């Protein structure tokens with residue numbers, strides 16, 4: 001047993017470093033890159049990084065398309081940072097907040113030569129820190145001491161491993177008496193919960209719901225989505241059946257985090273739909289990983305479910321995670337004037353069943 005941090009611990013540190021604006025070091029064999037999140041970079045750190053080499057900003061192809069920048073690497077673009085721009089310019093590359101009022105002035109020059117592997121890993125890492133998916137990258141520089149170091153392979157989320165922490169009795173207004181189980185991921189990420197209602201048998205299909213956290217819908221009763229009514233209807237259905245399991249996955253905003261979801265809402269106020277807003281921010285429509293739902297179910301001893309959902313991706317991802325979805329049970333509640341367009345967009349663009 002050693003006291004020095006292992007790969008998962010360094011991954012967790014790297015995310016925390018990037019969130020506070022500290023650069024981290026990525027390596028691939030003898031190649032190294034210093035990377036910083038575009039969203040948290042300040043002028044002092046930009047100056048220090050510039051002194052070490054020519055910085056580029058790695059953006060996803062989604063964001064590059066909005067900026068009309070060339071994505072020579074297919075899934076991403078490497079934009080050369082001009083000598084006379086400040087950290088504000090880099091933030092504006094990443095953040096679409098002012099795209100319409102103060103459009104970025106081009107032409108932007110994209111790098112073409114060399115490998116983009118370190119840049120791709122940099123985007124993956126800042127995204128996993130729930131920051132905007134854009135990173136400042138300086139390759140080939142002498143690497144200062146004291147920064148967190150990760151190899152590219154170590155930035156790949158390994159098969160999520162969740163450990164049970166505690167379970168306790170919970171009487172609920174909508175679902176009767178149940179048990180709330182808390183699970184903690186080994187990589188230091190956010191905890192996820194499972195609400196067990198009644199005493200579901202382990203050798204028969206259980207009525208199950210994979211609910212993704214929605215602070216606005218679940219807690220504030222937002223009318224922009226259907227999450228709150230779906231949560232309550234799922235609990236009520238489980239109470240009516242006498243048993244069920246509701247997984248409450250902390251994947252706020254389809255996996256982009258609350259800050260980015262609110263950025264998406266602000267773009268929706270400018271007229272973009274839910275999918276276009278994610279794309280302008282540089283994200284895919286849905287960044288969730290439902291493998292963890294499958295893992296939680298397996299850990300709790302369930303192998304067969306009747307899944308309450310209108311989302312075919314949840315069914316296929318659970319099945320590829322080794323859970324037998326014997327039936328899809330539709331869950332259509334909470335339609336309002338405010339969310340009708342949102343639900344129609346999910347049906348038209350994201351494959352949801354109406």
Ligand SMILES: Nc1nc2c(ncn2[C@@H]2O[C@H](COP(=O)(O)OP(=O)(O)OP(=O)(O)O)[C@@H](O)[C@H]2O)c(=O)[nH]1
Pocket residue numbers: 210211212213214215224225227230251252253254255256261264265274278308309310311314346352
């Ligand atoms: N990025 C983004 N996320 C949103 C938006 N509106 C709601 N969400 C998030 O979307 C997720 C909705 O989750 P689910 O209820 O599991 O939805 P679903 O994929 O439609 O599947 P089913 O409800 O099972 O049919 C939650 O994490 C919400 O926070 C939005 O406009 N943008």
Ligand SMILES: [Zn+2]
Pocket residue numbers: 214216217218225226227228
């Ligand atoms: Zn919601």
